[in-house]
Structure formats: C-alpha cells, structure tokens
Amino acid sequence: MKILVLGGSAFLGRAYVSEALRRGHEVTTFNRGLSGSDQPGAEAVRGDRTSAADLERLVAGRRWDAVVDTAGQQPSDVLLSAGLLSEHADHYTFVSSIHAFTDWGTQVVNEDSATYPCPADTPAGQAPGNHLKAGCERAVLERFGAGRSLILNCGLLVGPHENVGRLSWWLERVARGGQVLAPGDPERALQHIDARDFAVFGLDLLERGTTGRFLTTGPTGAATMKGLLDACVEATGGRAELVWVPDERLLAAEVQPWTELPLWTPDQPGWEAIWLADTSRAQAAGLRCRPIMDTARDTWDWLRERGPTAEPYVQGTTPLGIDPGKERKVIAG
Numbered sequence: 001m002k003i004l005v006l007g008g009s010a011f012l013g014r015a016y017v018s019e020a021l022r023r024g025h026e027v028t029t030f031n032r033g034l035s036g037s038d039q040p041g042a043e044a045v046r047g048d049r050t051s052a053a054d055l056e057r058l059v060a061g062r063r064w065d066a067v068v069d070t071a072g073q074q075p076s077d078v079l080l081s082a083g084l085l086s087e088h089a090d091h092y093t094f095v096s097s098i099h100a101f102t103d104w105g106t107q108v109v110n111e112d113s114a115t116y117p118c119p120a121d122t123p124a125g126q127a128p129g130n131h132l133k134a135g136c137e138r139a140v141l142e143r144f145g146a147g148r149s150l151i152l153n154c155g156l157l158v159g160p161h162e163n164v165g166r167l168s169w170w171l172e173r174v175a176r177g178g179q180v181l182a183p184g185d186p187e188r189a190l191q192h193i194d195a196r197d198f199a200v201f202g203l204d205l206l207e208r209g210t211t212g213r214f215l216t217t218g219p220t221g222a223a224t225m226k227g228l229l230d231a232c233v234e235a236t237g238g239r240a241e242l243v244w245v246p247d248e249r250l251l252a253a254e255v256q257p258w259t260e261l262p263l264w265t266p267d268q269p270g271w272e273a274i275w276l277a278d279t280s281r282a283q284a285a286g287l288r289c290r291p292i293m294d295t296a297r298d299t300w301d302w303l304r305e306r307g308p309t310a311e312p313y314v315q316g317t318t319p320l321g322i323d324p325g326k327e328r329k330v331i332a333g
C-alpha cells in the first residue's frame with residue numbers, strides 16, 4: 001500500500017514508519033525536519049502542516065491508499081490537512097488521545113463515551129489543551145466521513161524514541177543507582193502501550209480498511225508501579241534500591257504527582273479511573289501488548305545508544321524529575 005505519515009520522524013510516527021516499511025509498504029513522510037530524522041526507505045517531503053501552500057505541494061501529483069496522522073494537535077490544522085488530502089487518499093487514521101473523553105480520569109471510559117464539544121475549526125489557542133483532540137477528530141470525520149476514518153484514542157505511550165521522557169527519566173534515575181524514591185502503592189495498576197505495539201495494531205486495522213474508533217492502550221494492570229520500576233532496575237543492571245514511600249508522605253513533602261515523580265498518580269479527585277480505560281474493543285480486534293520488561297530493556301538500549309539529552313525532559317513546560325537533594329530528604333523522612 002501507499003501510506004502517507006503526517007509527522008513520522010519522532011516517536012509513534014517513527015514506529016509506524018518502521019513497521020510499514022518492514023511490511024513492504026511505500027511510505028511518504030511529511031514534516032519540517034526539526035524533530036527527528038526520516039528513515040531510509042521512506043520518501044521524506046519537507047513542509048509545515050499549518051501552511052496550505054506546503055500541503056498543496058505535498059499532494060500535487062501524489063495519491064495514497066491511506067494517511068496516518070500521528071501529529072495533529074490543532075483542529076484547524078487537521079481540518080486543513082484532511083480537507084486537502086480527502087481527494088488524494090482513501091482512508092485517514094487519526095491518532096487522538098484518551099484525553100479527548102470528557103470523563104477520562106474520573107470514570108471508566110470506552111469508545112461510546114462522550115468527547116469534549118470542541119468544534120472542528122477551532123484555531124490554535126482557542127480551546128483548553130485537553131479539548132483539542134476531540135476537535136481534531138471532528139475535523140477528520142467532517143472531511144473524510146465516518147466511512148473512511150479511523151480514530152485511535154491513544155493512552156500512555158512508552159518505548160524507544162519516547163519524546164516526553166517519562167519511562168526514560170525512570171530508567172536514567174534507576175541506572176544512577178543508590179536509594180531511589182519509589183512512589184505510593186507498589187501495586188497501583190498502570191495502563192500503558194509500547195509505541196511499536198500501537199503501530200502494529202494501527203497498521204493491521206489500516207490494511208483491513210477498518211473504520212470507527214478504538215481506545216488504544218494496554219489493558220489495565222498490564223503493569224503495576226512496582227512492575228515498571230523493577231523492570232527499570234533489572235534493565236539497567238540492578239544497582240538501585242527502591243524505597244517505597246506512601247502517597248500521604250509524598251504529598252506532605254510537596255512532591256508533585258506526575259511530573260516530579262513521573263507516572264505517580266496518587267488517589268485524588270479526578271484520577272479515580274485514570275488507569276481504568278476499557279480496552280476490550282481493541283483487544284478483540286487484535287491488539288497485543290508486550291511485557292513491560294521488554295519495553296524497559298529496549299528503551300534502555302536505545303537511551304544508551306542515544307546518550308544524554310542536553311535539555312531536561314519536560315511535560316508541557318514543567319521539567320520532569322525530582323531534585324536529588326529533595327529525593328534524599330523525602331527518603332530520610
């Protein structure tokens with residue numbers, strides 16, 4: 001098949017491109033050449049998806065069986081790309097987020113759950129960040145129609161080439177060794193997906209011409225916090241001692257959930273069901289997720305090959321990770 005990946009050079013898009021090339025598809029990528037490198041074997045077209053002129057240059061004389069949009073974040077941009085591509089491609093996969101569901105976090109969500117009422121033509125900066133993916137979904141559905149669109153609501157992504165730094169931060173912290181502050185209930189269930197498993201599932205659906213919506217993440221409890229951190233310790237050579245500190249003590253010490261200790265989600269209002277999304281439709285459609293140990297080992301191999309980054313990991317604009325002095329103080333109690 002001929003497949004266009006909008007983005008395709010960083011993390012999930014990169015995994016799609018690798019898997020599509022491995023399967024023998026003809027792949028075009030479209031990006032600005034800023035966030036990563038394109039892979040040998042793919043046709044790389046440079047351009048900015050916010051520019052109609054760049055998109056017109058992309059589609060001129062080209063046609064694809066399918067578009068995979070891993071990179072759409074603003075509804076009006078997605079409306080533009082989907083509009084121009086609707087005459088040049090048969091099928092549009094849009095990688096949305098679990099954040100698009102209004103009740104995600106507080107209730108168990110599935111494919112029939114309500115999404116935020118964000119219009120398809122919302123310009124940048126005109127809606128709260130967690131509403132935008134719902135607007136992007138509408139943009140795809142307006143331009144390609146439900147009969148040619150596949151919406152994949154992505155959960156927490158992990159794996160090699162991760163461009164946020166959550167699992168990467170833990171691997172690097174644990175690799176430094178010593179006593180490591182391990183947050184909250186060791187048995188707290190997490191829900192995550194390796195980007196490579198996402199890409200395999202997404203391409204299986206695309207090859208079958210599947211349409212509709214799939215909540216695409218691993219089953220709840222596929223890993224626990226302890227399972228994830230034990231995997232990090234084992235993958236990095238076992239030099240760390242995990243010291244488990246309960247939620248109450250961490251909160252009293254003003255440790256910031258999610259960012260100072262990535263992936264730590266204490267029991268608090270708004271997060272009751274954060275790791276409980278219903279993934280049964282995706283599993284019935286063939287989604288298979290590898291064990292966290294495999295993801296941790298491969299991500300550590302990639303991190304060692306890549307070397308340290310010059311900039312700290314950030315969530316939005318908030319740096320990830322706890323200051324070593326504060327970590328020691330909290331452990332000491």
Ligand SMILES: NC(=O)c1ccc[n+]([C@@H]2O[C@H](COP(=O)([O-])OP(=O)(O)OC[C@H]3O[C@@H](n4cnc5c(N)ncnc54)[C@H](OP(=O)(O)O)[C@@H]3O)[C@@H](O)[C@H]2O)c1
Nearest residue numbers: 007008009010011012013031032033034035048049071157
């Ligand atoms: N990480 C998570 O836990 C998580 C959770 C839920 C959902 N998601 C969603 O999953 C997807 C993952 O994305 P990814 O970063 O892994 O995808 P990716 O396709 O690997 O990387 C993003 C791509 O977008 C390109 N890009 C950015 N701005 C552009 C522009 N103006 N014009 C053209 N290209 C542009 C980047 O290249 P250039 O910068 O070089 O242009 C890069 O190739 C996102 O849609 C994200 O919202 C992620």
